[in-house]
Amino acid sequence: MNLDQPSAARMYDYYLGGAHNFAVDREAAERAIAALPATIAGARTNRAFLQRAVRFLVETGIRQFIDLGSGIPTSGNVHEIAQQIEPDTRVAYVDIDAVAVTHGQSVLAGNKRTAFVHADLRDVDAVLESPDLRRVIDFSEPVGLLMVAVLHFVPDVDGLAGILTRYRDALPDGSYLALSHMSMTGQPREFLERFEAVYANTANPVVLRSRDEIAALFEHYELVEPGVVTLPLWRPDGISYFTEDPERFPGFAGVARKRG
Ligand SMILES: C[S@@+](CC[C@H](N)C(=O)[O-])C[C@H]1O[C@@H](n2cnc3c(N)ncnc32)[C@H](O)[C@@H]1O
Structure with missing residues (x-):
């Protein structure tokens, strides 16, 4: 682990007010906030x-989740939200960041319905064949696959389309994909160029896709209402952190069912 280089997991932890970040992460995070003032509200949103999305999926009947790029555990983790509704729900967390994994494994120690796997989501075999993941995920039952605020760290040249196909093929019918993704659509160009420049010097450079490119990530899935929209507009529940026009949020999200 290179602790001289900021990481997306630890910068995000800082945006959310967590304690699992180092000076190098805090400095980079402050540069990102200066570049894009909506960064903190964006992380909370x-x-x-x-x-x-997790509440919706549990209410739809999903009882097991794979959370790719789960981040450093913070309040309101997937298993906490899901198990409030259905205590038997199982969750496999996966992250590339060693601090996220070490902290996650210690927080979840002894919790038999969860696992925390140290893997790169681009290495699909390492994720899907992980014995820890297999301990909690049963591939004969529908899965909720979460890729929330992570695919903007995976460039097309890393084979994103093929990676998505492999995960989709592994999911049983009736499974769902939920994802969110930062975007430049509708944003002042200079904000985003500065934001991209901050992340270019971290362990996780950012790729800001357009709304149409994000919608295309759901190929061969059936989107649930309201489709691919900015995050505050996806089934809002009245709690809002983004004070500007919700249409102008710098990212899009959707939830979709695997086509049978
Ligand atoms: C912005 S955080 C999002 C955390 C959480 N999904 C959420 O939305 O609250 C992005 C996370 O993705 C992780 N990440 C980035 N690239 C990854 C990869 N190739 N494989 C697994 N995790 C990755 C980072 O380490 C970080 O923890």
Whole structure:
């Protein structure tokens, strides 16, 4: 682990007010906030989307989740939200960041319905064949696959389309994909260029896709209402962190069912 280089997991932890970050992460996070003032509200809005999507999926009948790029555990983790509704729900967390994984494994120690796997989501075999993941995920039952605020760290040249196909093929019918993704659509170009420049010097450079490119990530899935929209507009529940026009949020999200 290179602790001289900021990481997306620890910067995000800082945006959310967590304690699992180092000076190098805090400095980079402050540069990102200066570049894009909506960064902190954006992180909270993203977390709130994740929680609404998980509640929706549990209410739809999903009882097991794979959370790719789960981040450093913070309040309102997927298993906490899901198990409030259905205590038997199982969750496999996966992250590339060693601090996220070490902290996650210690927080979840002894919790038999959860696992925390240290893997790169681009290495689909390592994720899907992980014995820890297999301990909690049963691939004969529908799965909720979460890719929330993570695919903007995976460039097309890393084979994103093929990676998505492999995960989709592994999911049983009746499974769902929920994802959110930062975007430049509708944003002042200079904000986003500065934001991209901050992340270019971290362990996780950012790729800001357009709304149409994000919608295309759901190929071969059936989107649930309201489709691919900015995060505050996905089934809002009245709790809002983003004070500007919700149409102008710098990211899009959706939830979709695998086509049978
Ligand atoms: C912005 S955080 C999002 C955390 C959480 N999904 C959420 O939405 O609240 C992005 C996370 O993705 C992780 N990440 C980035 N690239 C990854 C990869 N290739 N494989 C697994 N995790 C990755 C980072 O380490 C970080 O923890």
